[in-house]
Amino acid sequence: MAVAWWISTVPGLAIxxxxxxxxxFGDWLRDVLDPRxxxxx
Numbered sequence: 001m002a003v004a005w006w007i008s009t010v011p012g013l014a015i016x017x018x019x020x021x022x023x024x025f026g027d028w029l030r031d032v033l034d035p036r037x038x039x040x041x
Contacts, residue, residue, distance in 0.1 A: 031037060
């Protein structure tokens with residue numbers, strides 16, 4: 001693994017980026033669509 005570190009690092013970073021993007025998108029979608037949050041503002 002010391003020779004080919006990118007074999008596990010690059011896919012790991014890609015998965016981390018996808019998960020974080022979906023999390024941020026889900027939070028944004030909840031903020032837009034949840035009527036209970038609009039009543040609090």
